[in-house]
Amino acid sequence: MKSAIIFHKWIYFFKKRLEDTKLPQPKFYLNVSLATCLALTPGLLGLGAEPVLAKPSVKQSVSSTDKHEKLRVVVELVGAPAIEQAKKKGKKFNELTKTEKDGAQKLVKAEQKKAKAAISKKGVKAVTLEEFTTVFNGFSTMLTATDVKKVEALPEVASVHVVNEYERPEVKPDMVTSNGMVQSQQTWGDYGFTGEGTIVAVIDTGVDADHRDFRLTDDSKAELSQTEVETAVSTFGMPGAYINEKVPYAYNYYDENDDIRDDSPGASMHGMHVSGTVAANGDEAAGGLKGVAPEAQVLGLKVFSNDPNYASTYGDIYIKAIDDAIKLGADVINMSLGSTAGFVDADSPEQQAVQRAVDNGVFMSISAGNSAYFGNGYDLPYADNPDTGVVGAPSVSSASTSVASLENDQIQLDAFSVKSGDATDKIGWKKQDGPAFTQGNYDLVYVGDGQPSQYVGKDVKGKIVLAVRDGSYFYSNIQQTAEANGAAGVIVRGAVGHGDYVSMALANPKIPMASLSIKDGNTLQQRLLAGEQMTIGFAGDRLSVTNGAAGQLSNFTSWGMTPNLDFKPEISAPGGQIFSTLNDNQYGLMSGTSMAAPHVAGGAALVLERVDRDFNLTGTARVTMAKNLLINTSKAVTDIGPLNKQLQQNLPYTPRRGGAGLMQLHAAVSTPAIAYEKKTKEAKVALKELNRSKATFTLVVENLSDKAVSYNVSSSLQTDLAIEQTAGLVQNAMEAQALENAKVTVNGKKVSTVKVKPNAKVELKVALDVSKAKVLNPKTLDGLVPAKDVFENGYFVDGFVRLTDVNGPEGNPSLVVPFVGFEGDWGKAPIFDASIYEDGSFYEVSGMVDQTGNYLGSNLDESVSADAIAFSPDKDGSKDVAVPVFSLLRNAKDVKYRIVDEAGNVVRTLFQDEELRKNYFDGGANTPYYYSAAYTWDGQLNGKPAPAGKYFYEIEGSIDYMKKQAQTLRFPVKVDYTDPTFTTKWQGESLAVQAKDEFSGIHSVEYFLNGKSVAKQADGKAYTFTGVSDADQVSVRVVDHAGNSMTKTVAYSTDADKPGVFVNAPLALTPYATSVVPVAGTIQDASAIQSFQVDGVDVPLTWDDAKKEHIFDTTRTFADGVHKLRFVAEDAAGNVANFQRAIFVDTTPAVIELGKLPKKIGKKQTSVDVAVTVKDNFDEVKLVVNGDLKFSQALKAPYEMRSFAKTQTVTLPVTSGENTFTFEATDLAGNVTTKTITLVK
Structure with missing residues (x-):
């Protein structure tokens, strides 16, 4: 039995989970949920801070x-x-x-x-x-x-x-080292590719075009001039305007004005950070930054409002921005936004816009998303659910370049000095919402966890306070308490679980706020507690610290594949701990695939310089060449998850997480060759479902140069690492492991060498066979077992084909083509999570609830049973509706909600959703369930209350792949209108209850003493009322699982005798010839009669004081038949008399039918034979002719109304003259039927 969690407790959990750190709040939509979010992560994810998480869409x-x-x-x-x-x-x-x-x-x-x-x-x-x-x-x-x-x-x-609706980032924020990671400076220096002559459109929250780092080195080399912009604005009626040489065009598409900065209260400055990553061109010697393409021009296309209370934009707004970017000749468009677990929908306006932009030669760099994998932050996915991808839309568009995030090597922080005595140290800190720290020196005062009691006796006015979050005192509370006590600012060591440099949810702070690493915060705390006197100084310093997660894919970066097994993401770039530009010549840290995508956008601008110089391509071919160069030359990143550190497998991250690897720009602009799949002409291969454990594809190695090239060709195969942490429960560790005993051959060999002549092409036929593949035993991570035994619903086959120059590292850049396939039936894994009524549920939330959010089918001990799912749609306020709560393990299309009867017939369709995204959770920012008023069954069928009975609430959905068979989630639901019944009996001071419910079953028996509940039980076992007396009012309420209830007041009594019920009428086994039957008699009892019913109908009683008895005298109306009248009398002591009396009601006379009578009687004839048929509804009948009994039949047991029909030949004596005969049929109740005939002789 599963525990019955009250559904609304989940809602409370999510509210509390998100209100303390700066994360978007979940919304509970009644009809549809179109909320999405920008692909942004606040803080330092590699150091444990939590990401901004996308909402369901x-x-x-x-x-x-x-x-x-x-x-x-x-x-x-x-x-x-x-x-x-x-x-x-x-x-x-x-x-x-x-x-x-x-x-x-x-x-x-x-x-x-x-x-x-x-x-x-x-x-x-x-x-x-x-x-x-x-x-x-x-x-x-x-x-x-x-x-x-x-x-x-x-x-x-x-x-x-x-x-679609997209949400604005809700948090505030190193290019310094990330440029080196992607070879930007080397590309600038060796090839002169700096972005000059290219235009990058940034569709985001806005840009500060006056930032000191937003300039061109030589304005005369701008690709887009003021005249050209003004001409385009005039020609096309575009709403924006020319700004300056670096930002030649900008517009606020949401607010429809020229306010292009993201500067509302609490603004994230996300777009400014992204724009700086693409193309900042600052003086690094003077503290400025350079983006990846420093000489590129930026189109500042702001699609989010400056209204601080409206955090969303819409797909049509950013389509308009794409439209204008095309008109202005953009080479690259960066979209650091998205909605988690996106569908590939080539017909959607957004994805059509992406496709057409690429068709026009525009490179689309789009962030993959920050939701990691299915269930992230809740639990590891089960190994039987391979569909763990949550990559976001619109990056799932086939034409986009979907970008994953890698951690930066270094973290650039603002720094303050700490002086104690003669010693001075520097500590890095992260700015939060609110004012900036004014330069100067301040005393530092320790205020514990920041509660008011910690300020007693301390002078903090004009000083900085250090608060250490250890409990549940929220960051906004810490801020407001510091303000109330006159502090000049607050430095916070966040809760350990929130990690280093937490992004805090604050309440419009009036003083500066900063967060520290856990280590630095603990050090300051210990020193202050030891009595040191400290002064901290703010002088605009910065500090670079090593990122503990350097070289790893960011833990937040969204995994692929797409729901239809398309290959996303395709490439990785630095996105964790990125230091870039903010408004007003400021800089700050942000993390997220939002930060990775602009690295690729800037990189694409550099690579397009090569493409335009060397290949003279247009349209899709131009973009495909740039994309292939980037993917081919990416660098493998080793999966160094905790288990792989232990196993030392030295495997690359799966391409489903990081694509081909880390972008390497110098290699991309210098490689003399590319490799791509022959059919798609792309440097990646989506194998989809394998065919009987095998797959083949053809790679084309194309030499773009005038010199021959030679490569050693190698390949690898891997899949997910499964681990059994609980007996019988195998989970996906979200790390890689090798696929052993699997075969990969290139041109029939495990390793091959390929030589390509100048400007020529060579084909490589790659074949793989995983029919005998084995993986590590998940119980021990030692020894091998068949992969199909570990992954019962199939598994991914990940791999890379690598081409390494035969001359080694001194030769040409290596090339890589990643591929992914699926071994098994992609439609087999469940779409719907198992319910709380069964084993194997992931989230343990799916079930049926009533209008208050309480689970139907729950028992008093909080266990649940599917057989007890019931409701009573009688509008009495108790279990009036049945609403499903369900969790999706996979994206679902064409989701139908309907009611099915016991025979399997659909009797009502309630609702339909076209697309629903999986409940990916993501640390609690996405609810693990769907719940909507639109799914409610109010108990109506065809506009009328449904007849009591058994039904099923059925939800049907399909995955987005090859018309796979639909799957259903079914909940049995009983419709029950009947109240339970019960009897009570005192045994001393103990009151026993005998409860009965014929359908949904008894849920609870509750005892009340003088109106107050004193006990509630799942059954009616005796409850003892200590010290109860006749003056006390005792009552009992019995409730069934459908919410029907009955309440009785039970007077305390020692009377143990049943009421004496004496029925004078009707008499037992007496036939009545009328439908109205008298019911009369008396009741004698030492206690008051609590209730008296005949056949379940209350019968009034009259008290005869002289005889000390109750009198009842009434009638009941019956149809013909045998009726068993049940007499039930209960006295105040709970004693019950219960018996039944059978009677017959027969108001229908018999029927006499005579056969053919003679027309003439001969003179010598003394008698006539006549066929007589007698019919009746009961089989007790007698026939008399002129007083002479001809036949008789008595009623026989078992007593019931059986129809009677008998034909008998009767001999009638005749004499001369008229002979008159009277036939009489008498039935059970004495009804007489007469028929008279006259025969003449």
């Missing part, structure tokens, strides 16, 4: 939405967008002539005008929010669900899409 089903609710939608028209004209000509859109651009735009706008007119003609008011003409043909507006259907029906309209 659902693709809204218009058909199931409230028809009056306004939806933000994109109306897609049938005509092609203007960018298709450029694609046909093999040009970027901005390279078209003005006439060509004007013509393409004019055509699209004419189509939109026509469509809007058609919409208006339908009586639909559709105010245009955004228009898209270049990368997408359509516009966004607000429509009701009813209007959506009208608009979709128009011939001009291709589709109507509900817009």
